Amino acid sequence: MRLTDTQVDAIKDAVAEVLGPDARVYLFGSRVDDSRRGGDIDLYIEVHAPPMPGWLEAKVALQRCLWERLGPQRIDLLIRSDEQPLRPIHRDALQQGVRL
Known part of the structure; x- marks a missing residue:
C-alpha cells in the first residue's frame, strides 16, 4: 500500500469527523499496488446511516477536509450506506481494497 502512516491517520480522522466514527474506509485502485507509481487515492467508504439530505454536501x-490534511491531490470517493444495494463497483472495491 502506497500511503504513509500519517496519510492513513489523516484519512481515517477526516472520515470519522465528517461521516462518523463507525464509517469503514478502504483504499483501492493503483495505490494498493506497491509496484506502481503515482495515481490518485481511491477510497471506498461504508457508513451505517441511510442516504440523507445533504449527502452531496x-x-x-x-x-x-482530505485536501486540507493531505494537500491538494486527486482523491476519488465512493461512499455507500449499508442500506444501499451492493453494486459491482462496491464489490470490486471490497475485493481489491485494503481496510484502513
Whole structure:
C-alpha cells in the first residue's frame, strides 16, 4: 500500500469527523499496488446511516477536509450506506481494497 502512516491517520480522522466514527474506509485502485507509481487515492467508504439530505454536501465536506490534511491531490470517493444495494463497483472495491 502506497500511503504513509500519517496519510492513513489523516484519512481515517477526516472520515470519522465528517461521516462518523463507525464509517469503514478502504483504499483501492493503483495505490494498493506497491509496484506502481503515482495515481490518485481511491477510497471506498461504508457508513451505517441511510442516504440523507445533504449527502452531496457531506461528500464535498469530506473532500475539502482530505485536501486540507493531505494537500491538494486527486482523491476519488465512493461512499455507500449499508442500506444501499451492493453494486459491482462496491464489490470490486471490497475485493481489491485494503481496510484502513
